[in-house]
Amino acid sequence: MITLDNNVKLLDKYVIPAGVYDFVINRNIIQLKKYLEQHPKLLFKIAQFNQQLKLANQYAADNKCLCAYTIPWVTTYANCYNMGQRRVCLTFTQQVNLYRYMIRYWYPSPEMSNTRFLSMVALGTLQELKLAKQYIGAGKDPCVVGNKEVIVGKNFSSNYQFVEYLDNHYIWL
Numbered sequence: 603m604i605t606l607d608n609n610v611k612l613l614d615k616y617v618i619p620a621g622v623y624d625f626v627i628n629r630n631i632i633q634l635k636k637y638l639e640q641h642p643k644l645l646f647k648i649a650q651f652n653q654q655l656k657l658a659n660q661y662a663a664d665n666k667c668l669c670a671y672t673i674p675w676v677t678t679y680a681n682c683y684n685m686g687q688r689r690v691c692l693t694f695t696q697q698v699n700l701y702r703y704m705i706r707y708w709y710p711s712p713e714m715s716n717t718r719f720l721s722m723v724a725l726g727t728l729q730e731l732k733l734a735k736q737y738i739g740a741g742k743d744p745c746v747v748g749n750k751e752v753i754v755g756k757n758f759s760s761n762y763q764f765v766e767y768l769d770n771h772y773i774w775l
Contacts, residue, residue, distance in 0.1 A: 610699045610700060610703040611703070613692075613696060613699070613700055613703075614700060614703055614704075614715050614716050614717050615627075615678065615716055616677060616678050616679035616682070616690075617673060617677050617678070617679070617690070617692070617700070617717060618677065618678045618716055618717070618720060619644060619648075619675040619676065619677065619678070619720075620675075620676045620677060620678050620680070620681040621637065621641070621644070621676075622634055622637055622638075622644075622720070623678045623681075625637060626716050626719055626720050627716065629719065631723055634720075634723050635723060635726075635727050638723070638724055638727050639727065639731075644675060645724055645727060645728065646728075647674045647675055648720060648721060648724040649721075649724055649725060649728060650674070651673065651674070651721075652721040652724070652725065654671050654697065655697055655700060655701035655704070655717075656701060658671070658694060658697035658698050658701060659697075659698055659701040659702065661694075662694075662698045667694055668694045668697070669694070670691045670692060670693050670694065671691065671692050671697055672689045672690070672691050673689060673690045673691070673692065674689070676689075677690045700717060703715055703717075704717050704718040704721070705718075731768060734764070735765060735768055738764065738765055739765075
């Protein structure tokens with residue numbers, strides 16, 4: 603477990619997946635979206651992590667408690683301290699503190715939380731993929747949803763290949 607109970611700012615930095623750390627710290631939305639599109643399992647894990655933090659905050663508000671949560675990716679903390687593929691756990695208190703830190707440093711705050719930024723991009727990317735799939739199903743161009751480079755970033759030769767990609771990676775939107 604990370605022993606950063608008193609320093610949520612460091613916790614906010616250390617829970618970022620190691621593969622996207624630079625994109626998050628530098629606020630590079632385009633590169634982060636491309637990476638998440640190429641790693642759909644990580645995309646869903648980030649969405650689930652965001653839900654877990656919300657749930658922990660709700661439990662704290664109801665004077666209840668949850669178990670420790672194992673972060674489902676290799677974190678920056680594990681990478682920095684040569685922990686290899688070992689997973690990092692967050693205590694209930696850390697989950698609540700991290701969620702409240704995310705809320706405190708919400709957009710348009712100049713100090714947006716790293717975890718908030720990562721969640722915002724991941725959830726936005728899921729929403730764009732969902733809209734693109736709906737547009738394809740309606741026979742329209744999926745690229746009107748947003749940036750063509752991001753939505754169809756893997757250079758699919760047809761809309762069918764794009765939908766097949768979503769289905770093969772269990773992106774049932």
